[in-house]
Amino acid sequence: MATPVMEKSDQAPEPGFADSPYITVTFRVRRFNPEVAAEATWEDFQLEIDPKERVLDALHKIKWELDGSLTFRRSCAHGICGSDAMRINGKNRLACKTLIKDLSPEKPITVEPIKGLTVLKDLVVDMEPFFQAYRDVMPFLITKDTNEPTRERLQTAEDRERFDDTTKCILCAACTSSCPVFWNDGQYFGPAAIVNAHRFIFDSRDEAGEQRLEILNDRDGVWRCRTTFNCTDACPRGIEVTKAIAEVKRALITRRF
Structure with a gap:
């Protein structure tokens, strides 16, 4: 009996060639x-x-x-x-x-x-200028009480939601280094620093919002933003960076936060 011959199109591909994922x-x-x-x-x-x-x-x-x-x-x-x-x-x-x-x-x-x-x-x-701007906005909880609290500082779910988006920042500098203003003037605080200031300005437990707003009211602060949306597009965490900057500007004008 003749040996059956597999047509070429029916043959299994040789390992490492047609079946290779590379x-x-x-x-x-x-x-x-x-x-x-x-x-x-x-x-x-x-x-x-x-x-x-x-x-x-x-x-x-x-x-x-x-x-x-x-x-x-x-x-x-x-x-x-x-x-x-x-x-x-x-x-x-x-x-x-x-x-x-x-x-x-x-x-x-x-x-x-x-x-x-x-x-x-x-x-x-060199990330030092980026981190210096981050440090300058005091990215930590500040209260007038100098003693350690005896119980947890509570806040409502609504209060927490107010700054939830800006807690997602991982300090990668993708937003800041996508900003044309930052490219041309390294003195600008940049979007990431403003985002991290926003996170505490709108935290109901914090008591240094006015101080942070004055820091960002500087000539190299929040008013340098030209609203190009590069920062929002660049953020790998999906933070609405431009919206956060606009909210800080509004708080500076109204002093409501």
Whole structure:
């Protein structure tokens, strides 16, 4: 009896080829090393990678397998620490939350540091000006009672809802470094600092709202905002940043908060 022959179209694909989930993706990374050159350059890396992976996974692959000198920040890798904010295809994003398949991977994917802050090396920027603005708005609960409370400071669900949105900030600087005003004037407090001031200004348990409002009433404060909505678009946590800034402006005018 003749041995049956499987038609080519019916044959199972060879492992590692037609059934492979991997595609070839080019990552175009902006490189800068002040010990080597004064100017930044672009460098391409080609990877075989699953498009369902994240940009952070690709950066790990580049660093671990192709170029150990590539420098970037990351920590939790789950969109909570905010340390891996960078510009990906021209938009501020968290590398750990950005899937390769969502970036048109048939074209080179560009990766560069966030704008408005001094680049230290490759994708790492100096975050100190950003955190100084954050510290300046006193992002902590302040009460007139100097003694520790003997019971929990209670507030209603409605009071808590008033500032719920701005408690979501993870200090990634994506909003601040997307702001054209911040790009042109590093003295501007920036959206993230205002968001964190908002979180306490509208907290019914806090008693330093007036003080924070006066800090933001400075020439480099809330009035520098031009309402471009870049900050709201850039926030990986979905915070309505521009709305929060508008509410702080309104509180400055009405002194009601």
